[in-house]
Structures are given as C-alpha cells and as structure tokens.
Amino acid sequence: MNAKAMSIRTTQSLLLLSMILLLFSTATYAQLRRDYYRHSCPNVEAIVRSAVKKKFHQTFVTAPATLRLFFHDCFVQGCDASVILASRNHGSEKDSPDNLSLAGDGFDTVIKAKAAVDSVPTCRNKVSCADILAMATRDVVALAGGPFYAVELGRLDGRTSTKASVGHHLPGPDFNLDQLSALFAKHGLTLTNLVALSGAHTLGFAHCGRFSDRIYKFRSKNKIDPTLNPVYAKDLQQQCPRKVDPRIAINMDPTTPRTFDNVYYKNLQQGKGLFTSDQSLFTDKRSRYIVNHFASDNTAFKRAFVAAMTKLGRVGVKTGKQGEIRHDCTMVNY
Structure with missing residues (x-):
C-alpha cells in the first residue's frame, strides 16, 4: 500500500472513530443545557463574569492560563475540573510533567469565581467547578477580543485525579x-x-x-x-x-x-x-x-x-453518581 492510500485509510478510520464516539457520548452530555441553573442560581453567569473580569484586569495571564486549563482538563478525564484537584503527595493531574507549566492564574480564576458564586446564599454549593471553569474560559476569550458565546451547563465535578491518568492524552509540541x-x-x-x-x-x-x-x-x-x-x-x-x-x-x-x-x-x-x-x-x-x-x-x-x-465542553461529562458539586474546587467532598 502506497503512502497516499495509507493516508486516505487513516483519515477514513479517524472519521469512523469520531462518529462512533460522537454517538456514544450523546447520552452523557444530554443533561447539558444553557439554562441549567435558571432556578438554583439564576445570576451565576453574571457572578462568574464579574469575578473573571476583576482577575483579568489584575493580570492578562488570566486569559491564556484559564483557556489552557480548560483544554488540559477536558482532554484527560473529560470536562470535570479534575485538573484542579490537589493531593498531599503531589500525585494528582496537576502534578503531571505535562501540567506543571499550567499557570497558577488559571486555577486562581476558578477558585475566586467559585468563592463569588458561593457567597450568594441561594447559590452556595449549587454550581460545579467544572461549569465555572467552562464559563470562565468563555469570559476570558471574550475579554481578550474573542467571541462571546453561550455555554452549555450541567457538568458534575470528578472525584479522581492522578498523574497516571494524564498519560498520553495531551498533544505534544512536536506532534505531526x-x-x-x-x-x-x-x-x-x-x-x-x-x-x-x-x-x-x-x-x-x-x-x-x-x-x-x-x-x-x-x-x-x-x-x-x-x-x-x-x-x-x-x-x-x-x-x-x-x-x-x-x-x-x-x-x-x-x-x-x-x-x-x-x-x-x-x-x-x-x-x-x-x-x-x-x-x-x-x-x-x-x-x-x-x-x-x-x-x-x-x-x-x-x-x-x-x-x-x-x-469540547461535552467531552466526558459526569452524570449521576459519577460526580458531585465540590464545595472546594481543590478537593473532593467528604
């Protein structure tokens, strides 16, 4: 088989895999919707946007750091904020060599936005860190001159985070x-x-x-x-x-x-x-x-x-008992 034929076959295989995964994942993100917090925390987007805007004006690094954090989270175990979890033995996703370069401002943006949301009594412990990260990512993109777009909400936070889970899930700078x-x-x-x-x-x-x-x-x-x-x-x-x-x-x-x-x-x-x-x-x-x-x-x-x-925001969405709404974005609930 010549190189051109191999390339065509590879492309066809990737398209087939993509279609299969898309059908399989439809059920997992069916719970996502734009007005997910309409009753439990109706002003959540405005609260998050205000916190993100304040952080953005303190340092521009907030924008690329938050955007990159979202990618690194979704590509490993799905969009479940597992990349934000910390461990005493430095064995979580954030401690992987591929994640050590993640700027602290991205983590800080989510943590401060979470605190702002939870400061509203009716919203306390109602909004997941994963959703806050998704909203914050949209907000930094818009603040940097990019598009402002509707974000689907309803993700749960993952309960596990390990170095090993990162594996080969993230693209390398030398990838073809x-x-x-x-x-x-x-x-x-x-x-x-x-x-x-x-x-x-x-x-x-x-x-x-x-x-x-x-x-x-x-x-x-x-x-x-x-x-x-x-x-x-x-x-x-x-x-x-x-x-x-x-x-x-x-x-x-x-x-x-x-x-x-x-x-x-x-x-x-x-x-x-x-x-x-x-x-x-x-x-x-x-x-x-x-x-x-x-x-x-x-x-x-x-x-x-x-x-x-x-x-991307639909990847690996946790449902039911697969996840929770963390009280503290850096640790699972006890």
Whole structure:
C-alpha cells in the first residue's frame, strides 16, 4: 500500500472513530443545557463574569492560563475540573510533567469565581467547578477580543485525579498532523475542530525548553527547522539562547499576543508557528486549506472556534453518581 492510500485509510478510520464516539457520548452530555441553573442560581453567569473580569484586569495571564486549563482538563478525564484537584503527595493531574507549566492564574480564576458564586446564599454549593471553569474560559476569550458565546451547563465535578491518568492524552509540541488528528478524534473532534482549537495559541506563552530543538538541534543535527521562517528563527534564538533557563517564556503569537484573533493563522502562513504541532497545520496539505480560510476570514475562525469549544465542553461529562458539586474546587467532598 502506497503512502497516499495509507493516508486516505487513516483519515477514513479517524472519521469512523469520531462518529462512533460522537454517538456514544450523546447520552452523557444530554443533561447539558444553557439554562441549567435558571432556578438554583439564576445570576451565576453574571457572578462568574464579574469575578473573571476583576482577575483579568489584575493580570492578562488570566486569559491564556484559564483557556489552557480548560483544554488540559477536558482532554484527560473529560470536562470535570479534575485538573484542579490537589493531593498531599503531589500525585494528582496537576502534578503531571505535562501540567506543571499550567499557570497558577488559571486555577486562581476558578477558585475566586467559585468563592463569588458561593457567597450568594441561594447559590452556595449549587454550581460545579467544572461549569465555572467552562464559563470562565468563555469570559476570558471574550475579554481578550474573542467571541462571546453561550455555554452549555450541567457538568458534575470528578472525584479522581492522578498523574497516571494524564498519560498520553495531551498533544505534544512536536506532534505531526496524524498524531494530533488521532488524539482529537478520540474526543469526537474533527480536523476543522482541531485547527480551530489550535487558534487558542493566539494567546499565551511557551517556555524555551518546549521548542529549543527547532532552533538549535533539529532532528538531532546542529541546524534550524527548515519550516521555520529564518528571521523568526533568529529572533527566537535571541530570546532563548542555548544555555538559557528553559523555563523562560515567550509569546506564542509574536504579532498580536494579547488579542484573540486570526493572526495565529497568518503567522503559520509565514512560517511563524512556534511549535512543530502549530506549523504542521500549514505544512500538511490536508489542513492547509483550513488554515488559509481562517487566516483570510476572522469571523469564520471565531465561528468555528465557538463550535469546537462547544463540542469540547461535552467531552466526558459526569452524570449521576459519577460526580458531585465540590464545595472546594481543590478537593473532593467528604
């Protein structure tokens, strides 16, 4: 079988898997609805938005940190706020090597929003941390210039959180399109969803250690990744010298790092994707047309992002005895 035939078969298999998972998951997110707290806490969205806005104005890191926290939560055990749980032996999801770079401002945003909600007597212990995280994520996107969209609510909080559960559920910076597509398909997310969600990299930062091989030792050789824009590569080398602390961070989007827009895709067209996983969306012909479409139409990108976020928010929703509404987002109820 030639490479083209293998690629077609792989794509077909991923589409089939996506359809099966979508049908299987429909029952689990059937409980979600936009007015879920209409009677128990009717002003919950306004309360959360006020708390998030205050945090956002204190530090812009609130936006990318909360957005990334939502992704890392949903991709592991589903959208159940299990990533926020802490353990005395440092053995929870947040302690996994893949999660150690999650900025504390994301956690703090959810905790403060939860406190604001619970300060209202009629709302106390009525709203899950998972739903607060979903609402807070929408709010930071809007505050950064992105779309404001309706959030489906009704998630329960998970009761378990372990390092081991993280496994290989999160995409790596060196992933190619096949690896990314396979990972996203497991959650019922399509190629268009994948490219749209990747646009979240229009905000935030990354540590030098996450991409240093691309600018110094591409494929274990003393050279620069040829898919990188040469001028951009040299700029990255200036910001991240060979022996710099790998925890030093730079903007994911070198052009408009504080605005949620489609410039991320324009950067990819110019070879300015920071991670291999970013640039692969343009170098691979299977997704290039989507990148080009989003780069030329900011409205289309934002519409696709909202659709993808809605689907992502349905992943692994806990129902009945599978979850609870935590009194403290950092620990299970006792």
